[in-house]
Amino acid sequence: xxxxxxxxxxESYFPExxxxxxxxxxxxxxxxxxxxxxxxxxxxxxxxxxxxNWINLFLSYEDLGARLTHLESYLGCLASADAANEAYxxxxxxxxxxxxxxxxxxxxxxxxLGTASDATWQIFLADDRLKDAEYTLNxxxxxxxxxxxxxxxxxxxxxxxxxxxxxxxxxxxxxxxMTFEMPWPDGRxxxxxxxxxxxxxxxxxxxxxxxxxTASNKVWEAHEDVMGAALNxxxxxxxxxxxxxxxxxxxxxxxxxxGVSRETIEAMFxxxxxxxxxxxxxxxxxxxxxxxxxxxxxxxxxxxxxDTLPALSWARGVELVDQSFGKMYPKIQDYLRTxxxxxxxENEQRPNKxxxxxxxxxxxxxxxxxxxxxxxxxxxxxxxxxEAGHTWHSHLLSSLRPCAQDxxxxxxxxxxxxxxxILADGLLEDPALDNAExxxxxxxxxxxxxxxxxxxxxxxxxxxxxxxxxxxxxxPVSRIKELMVETQREVFGxxxxxxxxxxxxxxxxxxxxxxxxxxxxxxxTFGFLLSTALFQEFKKQGPAFLERYETxxxxxxxxxxxxxxxxxxxRDIRDPEFWAETIRGIEPRIDTFEAAIGDLS
Numbered sequence: 001x002x003x004x005x006x007x008x009x010x011e012s013y014f015p016e017x018x019x020x021x022x023x024x025x026x027x028x029x030x031x032x033x034x035x036x037x038x039x040x041x042x043x044x045x046x047x048x049x050x051x052x053n054w055i056n057l058f059l060s061y062e063d064l065g066a067r068l069t070h071l072e073s074y075l076g077c078l079a080s081a082d083a084a085n086e087a088y089x090x091x092x093x094x095x096x097x098x099x100x101x102x103x104x105x106x107x108x109x110x111x112x113l114g115t116a117s118d119a120t121w122q123i124f125l126a127d128d129r130l131k132d133a134e135y136t137l138n139x140x141x142x143x144x145x146x147x148x149x150x151x152x153x154x155x156x157x158x159x160x161x162x163x164x165x166x167x168x169x170x171x172x173x174x175x176x177x178m179t180f181e182m183p184w185p186d187g188r189x190x191x192x193x194x195x196x197x198x199x200x201x202x203x204x205x206x207x208x209x210x211x212x213x214t215a216s217n218k219v220w221e222a223h224e225d226v227m228g229a230a231l232n233x234x235x236x237x238x239x240x241x242x243x244x245x246x247x248x249x250x251x252x253x254x255x256x257x258x259g260v261s262r263e264t265i266e267a268m269f270x271x272x273x274x275x276x277x278x279x280x281x282x283x284x285x286x287x288x289x290x291x292x293x294x295x296x297x298x299x300x301x302x303x304x305x306x307d308t309l310p311a312l313s314w315a316r317g318v319e320l321v322d323q324s325f326g327k328m329y330p331k332i333q334d335y336l337r338t339x340x341x342x343x344x345x346e347n348e349q350r351p352n353k354x355x356x357x358x359x360x361x362x363x364x365x366x367x368x369x370x371x372x373x374x375x376x377x378x379x380x381x382x383x384x385x386x387e388a389g390h391t392w393h394s395h396l397l398s399s400l401r402p403c404a405q406d407x408x409x410x411x412x413x414x415x416x417x418x419x420x421x422i423l424a425d426g427l428l429e430d431p432a433l434d435n436a437e438x439x440x441x442x443x444x445x446x447x448x449x450x451x452x453x454x455x456x457x458x459x460x461x462x463x464x465x466x467x468x469x470x471x472x473x474x475x476p477v478s479r480i481k482e483l484m485v486e487t488q489r490e491v492f493g494x495x496x497x498x499x500x501x502x503x504x505x506x507x508x509x510x511x512x513x514x515x516x517x518x519x520x521x522x523x524x525t526f527g528f529l530l531s532t533a534l535f536q537e538f539k540k541q542g543p544a545f546l547e548r549y550e551t552x553x554x555x556x557x558x559x560x561x562x563x564x565x566x567x568x569x570x571r572d573i574r575d576p577e578f579w580a581e582t583i584r585g586i587e588p589r590i591d592t593f594e595a596a597i598g599d600l601s
Contacts, residue, residue, distance in 0.1 A: 002341035004315055006348035007081070012365050013074040018087070026094075029067050033101050036060045040108040041150070046116035051124045054112060058137070059129065061109055066402040068102055070362040071095060073369070077346070077360065080371050083176025084352040089169070096165045100157035106140075107153040113137065114144020135558045136403040143256070146245045156241060164237040167230040168515035174223060175510070176354045180216045184208070194219070195355040197508070199375025202302045206290065213298035213502075220507045227507040228477035235470040238518055250467045254519040259408040260526070260561040263574045268526060271579035272457055276491065278583055279453040281590055282446050283495035289597060296500030297488070301451050303378070305440045305597075311376040314347055321385045324426025325419075329546060332392050332419065339370065339391065345384075347374035356510055357383050359390035359416075363405055366398045378444050382420055389419025396553050407556035409517065411564060413527020414534065415553060420448065421535040439596035446593055449586060452528035454491050459521040462487040462506065480506055530565070530573075533582045537569065 014022040039057060046054045075095055079088040116124065121141070125134055147153055178194035185207045192200075192212075200212035220227070238250065247253055255262055286304040287295050312320070318340060325333035339345055344367065353373055361368035368391035374380045393415035397405040424445035428438065465483050469475050475483075481503035488501045506512055511520040534552065538545045552568035565573050572578060 002337060004318060004340060005343050006314065006346075007343075008077070008346040008369055008371075009343035010074060010077055010369075012367055013070065013077075013362065017078060018091075025067075025071070026098075029064070029071070030098065030101075032060070033064055033098065033105065036064060037101065037105050040105055040112075043108070043112060046112045046120060046124065048120045048123055051120070051127065054124065055127055055129055057109060057112075058133070061105055062133075062402050064102060064105070065406075066363050068095075068098060069402075070364040071098075073360040073362050076358075077369055077371065079172075080354040080358070081346055082352055083173070083354045089173060093161075093169065096161050096169070099165075100161050103157040104150075104154050107147060107150050110140050110144040110147055111150065113141045116141075132401055132404045132558055135560075136406070139256075139259075146247050146252070146256075148244050152244060156244075160237075164234055164515045167233040167237075168513055171227065171230050171510070171513040172354065174226060176352065178219055178223075179351070180212075180219045182215055183211050185211070193351045193353065195353045195373050196349065196375065198355060199373070199377060199380060201298055202375075202377055202379040204303050204306070204377075206299065206302075209298045209302055210296070213296075216508070217502070217504050220504045224477050224481075224504065224507055227513075228475075228480055230513060231466075231480065231506065232470065232474040234513065234515060235467055236474065239467070239471060251464075251519065254517065254522075257408060257517055258410040258523055258526075258561070260410050261574065264562060265522065265526075267574055267576040268529070268579045269457065269460070271576045271583060272453060272525075274576075275580060275583045276454070276493065278587060278590070279450045280493060280495045282450050282593070283454075283492070285590075285594060285597060286443070287495065292497065294495055294497040294500070296497050297502035297505070299500075300455065300492075300496075301379075301447055303440065303443060303447070305443050305600075306436065308434070308436045308440060309378065312378065312381060313376065314374055317374065317376070317381040317384060320381050320427065321388065321423055324385070324423045325388075327426045327429060328422045331546075332388070332422075335392055335395055336388050339368070339388070342367075344368060344391075345370045345372075347372050347384075349373055349375065357387055359387045359394070361391060361394045363398065363402050366395075368394050378441075379447075382423060382444070382448075385419045385423040386416040389416035392419065393553050393556070396550060397557060400554075400557065404557040408561070409520070409523030410526045410561050411530075411556040413524050414531040414556075417448075417528045417531035418535055418538075418549070421445075421531065425539075435596065435599045439593070439600055442589065442593045442596050446586075446589060448528070452525045453583065456521050456525040458484075458487050458491045459509070459511070460519065460525075461491065463512065463519055463521070466506075526561075529579055529582050532586065533569070533571075533578070536582065536585050 014025070016022065036057065043053055043057065044050060072095060075088065075091050079085065079092055082088060125137065130137065148156065175194060179191050180194060182190045182192040184190065185205065194216065197212060197216045201209055203209050242250060242253060251262065255265065283295055283300070286299070287293065289304040290299065322333055322336055325336055357372035359368060359370055370387040370391060372380070372383050372387060390412065393412065394405070424441070427441050428445070433441070462484055465487065466475060466480065484506050485501040485503050488496060514520045534549060538549065548568055552564060555564045555567060559567065562573055565571055
């Protein structure tokens, strides 16, 4: 393995933040964006005689989008690694304004494409310069049905900078600076960045988890009114815009963004409801090993078996992922080593980092980055594999045009979860494992199943209830908390101990406050189950399946979810049985876990 570093290098984006190259890039982007907006506003409706002008406008739109993404990735990396830096926050606010300008280009482009006759549209699409852009262009044509006139969309974009986007930035700023007083079992009390909460909630010691949960929730509770105002502001703005755009349901926009049909999502959630007992079975086994009748919220997703593994250094964590990738998918192993060698991974524990983990990148430099705070647990090792799956996906698409690299969250989550499955199976193939180690690793491989099949359905159902109630006006914080507890009880059933819910989960979960995408959470479960189906096929077919898997990934920016799966797996994801079959396919691993627990007694 190459030499390891705790922080990443961003110099290939720009040699220096606010340096000459950075300033010139922003200035040129602003100039080109203004010029494109003027051209778009003066163009007549797309006709057979004007396709050349509209092709050039789309190519300009695509290029500007790639440059904006490059800048967004760079500033997101900087601000996440140093949430207290006001210069980075200011730069992100300026970027929000540029995004608003970019949306002003999208509006006339959608309108022009949307009003073209079918005959003109086919002439337009036939141009070689638009090869592999057909799916994106057809989606833009569809979007034209649900947008205001240009003046209305321009006003919404301008107001969004200090409105809906401002609420999201407020959440990021406040949460990024949060700390809590962590009382350790030995009597120590440490001021701990909120970004480390996630690792502490997966600590093997239940007393540590409980203390971290209670102490951190006191801080969230102290800020609940701010968070409630932000959540209401985001949801209220969306309702207003949906109404103006003729979108009758609050799911219309997120489903369009996700490239998936209502029929498919309803099929998936109906399969969940019919099979809740499968993931609940995992939680009952966890409660049994913990010695309790059920679990508290702080126990969900945390290891319940004694961990025979020592604290995993960053070097050891990278090694485990590297070895597992090498056993099953050598191409992604080589890619991970490139990321490590080129310092594309930020993992250091320190104050003022934003919570969570993410993957990002830029098609301008054909590079990716991983952001995480490594806490020396197996959960953190899994996070590394997860994010490496995301970046591998982006790497495989890097030879395609920018719009064909833009895939929805529903399909983004498949590569990350597939990589997690490779890690789990690679670890479990080690013949040197004793019974305790094997049981622990099986538990780890199953630990995300309740999250995807129970926790995220809670988020989806909670958010649906919230948006329904928000139609009538702001929802009080007390009611938001009631909705969260109510939904947790509905989905988790008796696996959640009475009084063990988390009424503030909505406040601590960043995903509810992401303003670029509505209903951010359901794509994770979609991706988990879809990647599970892919991995089940991989286990049946062996290495020969990886070519089909890469075909699947290559199509993700060029077709709907339904068409991607049909072309690569020849399955219909609008059928509830596809999802139910995949969920049932998890049961043999649960059987193995139950047997492993028995071997320890």
